[in-house]
Amino acid sequence: MSVTDASTVIDPLRIAGRELRSRLLLGTGGFRSLEAIATAIEVSGTKLVTVALRRIDPDARGSIVDVLERTGVQLLPNTAGCFTARDAVLTARLAREAFGTDWVKLEVIGDDRTLLPDAAALLEAAEELVDDGFVVLPYTNDDPILARRLEDVGCAAVMPLGSPIGSGMGLLNPYNLRLIRERAGVPVILDAGVGTASDAALAMELGCDAVLCASAVSRAEDPTAMARAIRLGVEGGRLAYRAGRIPRRLYAQASTPEDGVGEF
């Protein structure tokens, strides 16, 4: 057994037939500069990075697309800010034009204060986009039934939240996430709520196939250090999940043999 043994290597993530050599997806929101994004991408090892569309700003400096293309990552446009299925579908179609990809992180938000998904509108938009040929990765509630419905309409993954976007509250309902993982036939990507590396590790230990985070890295005091910390959290969690943890017990179980203790 060596450290290069297959069981110690992070296995690739497969979404819609594409293989990604990282189980960490990075959101680009909240970084203080394009340079900071490029550094976080490199340190995190991510291969899939989200971007958004907004009205042009004549004063904007630099192109995020140029920066991202130089890093070689795949782009995942989002529909952030959309409150109706109609707006989300149109935004996804615009993103397909803008970025030349039919992958979309589908967000249909139901409420300004919590930014929680609107389940009914999300399902409606997901179905329409799948029918239109998109690879749909929906940002969803931690609802096992909704996750199943999203998979049923053809989503390529489901992305349940750990807690509200940007809240950093971690995984509020690990039980539901486990149920989603048990039933899902597509990758489960923990999206939103990660505050620090242990949250990412816990998500992976529960069996999530990947973790997406933005604010946890971009708004950390030291985004570069946090990018590395969360990468290690994801990798540690993945290995631990595959390794099979010991069951929890109420009482101690000696790890040192109890026979042959000296008598004095």
Added chain:
Amino acid sequence: MTILVNGEARAFAPGTTVAELLDALEVPGGARGVAIAVDAAVVPRGEWETTELDHGARVEVLRAIQGG
């Protein structure tokens, strides 16, 4: 004629195309990360040169930003 560009009314010559509007806005049309909707419908990149805008058209000019 008047066109509503990102919610702002602006005057353009009749027959102005999407490509000409982008030039007027100094948007580098060839760049990735730009998308156009006219009256809530996507105008594919390949049709920017030939799509003429009507008086009163509502044009959304979007570009890539950090997010998500």
